[in-house]
Amino acid sequence: MDDLKANIERSVLRPLTRIDDAYKRFNISPPNGILLHGPPGTGKTHFARAIAGELGHPYLELSAGDIKSRWINESTEKVNQLFREAAQFDRCVIFIDEIDALLAGRDSDLHREHAQVVNEFLAHLDDEDPNFLVIAATNRVDLLDEAATRRGRFDQQYEVGLPDEAAREAILRVRLRELPTDLDEGDYATLAAQTEGHSAADIVGMVEDAAMDAAERDAQVLTREDLRKRV
Structure with missing residues (x-):
């Protein structure tokens, strides 16, 4: 923005x-x-x-x-x-x-x-x-x-409109930077493209839900699949 x-x-x-x-x-x-x-x-x-x-x-x-x-x-x-x-x-x-x-x-x-x-x-x-x-x-x-x-x-x-693709990627990076994940650089770009039409609050909620999924199965890292299921 x-x-x-x-x-x-x-x-x-x-x-x-x-x-x-x-x-x-x-x-x-x-x-x-x-x-x-x-x-x-x-x-x-x-x-x-x-x-x-x-x-x-x-x-x-x-x-x-x-x-x-x-x-x-x-x-x-x-x-x-x-x-x-x-x-x-x-x-x-x-x-x-x-x-x-x-x-x-x-x-x-x-x-x-x-x-x-x-x-x-x-x-x-x-x-x-x-x-x-x-x-x-x-x-x-x-x-x-x-x-x-x-x-x-x-x-x-x-x-204050919906975030564009670059903003969505930036939001994902901010929300995930302190969490253990298996994401690579390409995954951030892919997820940003897949979340078109999402608000900042939607993206934050998506990360929180994915983190809950990982915690419930006692995973070591939050995976790209945890996030993709929540898109």
Whole structure:
């Protein structure tokens, strides 16, 4: 995902970490929020944690379900509580998964409480000098309220798609490098080709299941056949 990492470096990390004369000259402001979207299991949460790690900021992770409540006005208060907690830090990263459940479009069929939650959250995101970066993730970007994706809010959107063949091979190598195996170089390429359409989470699960098979028969190594059975 070199292109995605390069875009995040240019648009997110550089404005937030460098006092750059060129950026100051053209009044380039760092983003308040970025949106990661794509199929389940492609690494959106991993990207959010990596961004926080690159920035060196405290990291708050929650899902939309942690904020939403069935009690009237409680969801709005939870939104305010989240940003009050964030205000305790000089800088921090807030990651919210399944943001579509929190910021779904405000049409006439939705409860007034939901509209209030959306309005309250977006008001915080409009902060002119925030101490936070909000990273949100969704599998359904089409469900988001249009106001959430306008300039100054989640206007920076990045698709985290399924890994290509090179990425799948890299994931396999990372997951298998500390396990005893009988794989040769050609096996990694073969498995990468055979796992087309798999997400990163699918590949991790495949390795874990194959390792369990090897452990159950008390094998000395995880074999190429253990993995091929799990493709």
